[in-house]
Amino acid sequence: MVTSALTLNGKNEKLSKRQKVVDDEDLISNLPESILSHILSLLPTKDAVRTCVLSTRWIYNWTFITTIDMNDTLPFGRRGCWKKKKEQFVNFVDKVLLHLANPSIERFSLSMTAYQNYDLVRVNAWISSVLRRGVQKLHIHLSKDVFVSSRSLFNCNSLLDLKLDVRCTLRVPSSHFLSNLKLLHLCGVKFLNDSFPHSTELVLNFPVLKEFKCICCKWLNAQCVSIETPQLESFHINSATFESLSNGISKYSVKINSSHLRKFSYSGYQLEDVILLNPSCVLVASIVNSFTRDEEYIMLEVQRKTCMLLAQLCEVERLKLEIYFMKFLARGRNLVASLPTFDKLIHLEIDSVFTPCETLLDLLHKTPSLESLTFKDVARFDKDLLASMVVPACISSNLKVVKLKAFEGVEHEIWLAKFFLENAKVLELMAITKYSRVFTCTDMAIVEQQLLSASKISSAATVKFLTVGTD
Ligand SMILES: *[C@@H]1O[C@H](CO)[C@@H](O)[C@H](O)[C@H]1NC(C)=O
Ligand SMILES: *[C@@H]1O[C@H](CO)[C@@H](O)[C@H](O)[C@H]1NC(C)=O
Ligand SMILES: *[C@@H]1O[C@H](CO)[C@@H](O)[C@H](O)[C@H]1NC(C)=O
Ligand SMILES: *[C@@H]1O[C@H](CO)[C@@H](O)[C@H](O)[C@H]1NC(C)=O
Numbered sequence: 001m002v003t004s005a006l007t008l009n010g011k012n013e014k015l016s017k018r019q020k021v022v023d024d025e026d027l028i029s030n031l032p033e034s035i036l037s038h039i040l041s042l043l044p045t046k047d048a049v050r051t052c053v054l055s056t057r058w059i060y061n062w063t064f065i066t067t068i069d070m071n072d073t074l075p076f077g078r079r080g081c082w083k084k085k086k087e088q089f090v091n092f093v094d095k096v097l098l099h100l101a102n103p104s105i106e107r108f109s110l111s112m113t114a115y116q117n118y119d120l121v122r123v124n125a126w127i128s129s130v131l132r133r134g135v136q137k138l139h140i141h142l143s144k145d146v147f148v149s150s151r152s153l154f155n156c157n158s159l160l161d162l163k164l165d166v167r168c169t170l171r172v173p174s175s176h177f178l179s180n181l182k183l184l185h186l187c188g189v190k191f192l193n194d195s196f197p198h199s200t201e202l203v204l205n206f207p208v209l210k211e212f213k214c215i216c217c218k219w220l221n222a223q224c225v226s227i228e229t230p231q232l233e234s235f236h237i238n239s240a241t242f243e244s245l246s247n248g249i250s251k252y253s254v255k256i257n258s259s260h261l262r263k264f265s266y267s268g269y270q271l272e273d274v275i276l277l278n279p280s281c282v283l284v285a286s287i288v289n290s291f292t293r294d295e296e297y298i299m300l301e302v303q304r305k306t307c308m309l310l311a312q313l314c315e316v317e318r319l320k321l322e323i324y325f326m327k328f329l330a331r332g333r334n335l336v337a338s339l340p341t342f343d344k345l346i347h348l349e350i351d352s353v354f355t356p357c358e359t360l361l362d363l364l365h366k367t368p369s370l371e372s373l374t375f376k377d378v379a380r381f382d383k384d385l386l387a388s389m390v391v392p393a394c395i396s397s398n399l400k401v402v403k404l405k406a407f408e409g410v411e412h413e414i415w416l417a418k419f420f421l422e423n424a425k426v427l428e429l430m431a432i433t434k435y436s437r438v439f440t441c442t443d444m445a446i447v448e449q450q451l452l453s454a455s456k457i458s459s460a461a462t463v464k465f466l467t468v469g470t471d
Contacts, residue, residue, distance in 0.1 A: 037064035045069050049096060063101035071111040086115040097129050105130055107137035120146050134158035141165040154178065164189055172202060181206050187215040196221055203228060225254045232258035239268035240290060270305045279312040286320040299325060307335050314340040322351035326359060336362040347372045354379040357416065364392035371398050376405035380412050391423045400428045406435045409447040421454050427461040436468045
């Protein structure tokens with residue numbers, strides 16, 4: 001009953017005057033204030049504010065809400081042209097922030113992507129006002145550059161959860177402690193040392209941060225970025241910006257200092273050095289490198305940097321690699337050979353295309369404990385190749401699951417599948433996911449029959465064919 005009067009489902013936005021007379025009103029009005037403001041906080045902010053029409057006694061109750069969601073893509077106000085709608089949105093945010101009676105805000109989310117040319121001074125004033133009220137969760141998504149007051153932000157110690165998807169420049173003060181911040185997701189943010197231009201280093205210091213995602217961020221004028229996060233458990237960096245690619249190899253390094261890091265993921269062109277100060281605690285890692293330029297010297301440098309990062313991760317249990325230049329690695333086989341052994345690696349997924357068979361086997365020689373391998377799109381090779389290769393130890397002693405993705409049923413794929421079936425002594429499952437395109441030249445039914453009846457050294461091994469979407 002309570003929910004029906006308040007239209008909690010959000011779609012039914014008809015909190016009309018007529019409804020104020022329903023019997024439920026007293027029931028709700030008699031709720032303790034803290035519960036009422038909690039209920040109102042669960043409503044879309046727009047509907048919470050609309051409760052002011054319920055009765056004169058209700059005029060100010062909405063002002064005690066603690067979570068505020070402002071999204072300019074949601075249908076707003078009365079009908080009208082976009083200019084009118086944009087204006088209504090801006091006035092609404094103004095009104096809510098002005099009348100808010102609660103001294104603190106638990107969550108403020110501002111998403112402005114539908115309209116152009118907002119008054120950015122006003123937007124900055126909103127953000128500052130929310131920061132002053134000790135907001136705990138702040139999410140901002142703007143499609144435009146905006147000025148965010150760095151001082152207010154870095155002094156906002158109430159922040160637990162900060163997501164900024166905004167093109168803004170943050171000037172990082174030398175001593176800053178977002179001392180309660182646990183989660184930080186940044187996209188498109190630029191950082192600058194507050195002592196600029198007298199510094200080429202940048203230190204980010206978050207004493208209790210657990211999760212840090214940093215997508216297309218830039219470190220202006222910094223050659224060394226240190227991320228000091230003793231509690232950090234999960235770190236993702238994506239540095240794939242077009243700008244970084246056009247500048248060629250950059251000279252900066254990113255250092256991560258956390259003795260609790262369990263999950264690390266890198267995505268980008270690996271133009272920078274990434275240094276983990278405590279690499280041995282990482283259990284799960286992923287490296288996606290989409291570097292595509294073919295100038296030999298840059299390529300070699302990128303390969304070297306990627307191998308350097310990979311070498312640091314030699315104690316992981318799960319590893320995913322999607323490296324575009326994998327297909328060139330056969331030429332630089334000594335790079336793979338120079339990698340350390342990944343003694344604890346149990347699961348390896350290679351999502352690159354045209355991985356040379358030699359490179360795949362070279363990698364498997366480095367992973368003696370491997371139990372599960374997923375890969376796709378191995379490049380064509382000569383039939384004699386497999387006969388001349390030493391069978392990696394993990395295949396003969398540990399490998400239980402092999403997953404081949406994007407299987408087209410061509411000759412070299414069949415040879416490789418048979419190679420695993422003939423050598424993996426404890427294999428339990430070979431799962432083959434067929435490529436979704438139909439090839440007229442391959443009769444998949446014949447290929448399937450051939451592999452299902454192929455000789456298997458492991459009596460427990462089964463071969464399964466899957467179609468995309470079932471694996
Ligand atoms: C709503 O606000 C009025 C006026 O501030 C107050 O007297 C009343 O207790 C509030 N009602 C509830 C349920 O919080
Ligand atoms: C804003 O609303 C749109 C459309 O309903 C939705 O896709 C988007 O995720 C929302 N943004 C936020 C930050 O909630
Ligand atoms: C800014 O640079 C100065 C001088 O190099 C350094 O002492 C300070 O720690 C840096 N501040 C930040 C936030 O990186
Ligand atoms: C890494 O962090 C620890 C603990 O916060 C600190 O004692 C140590 O000096 C840091 N190491 C480096 C190289 O900055």
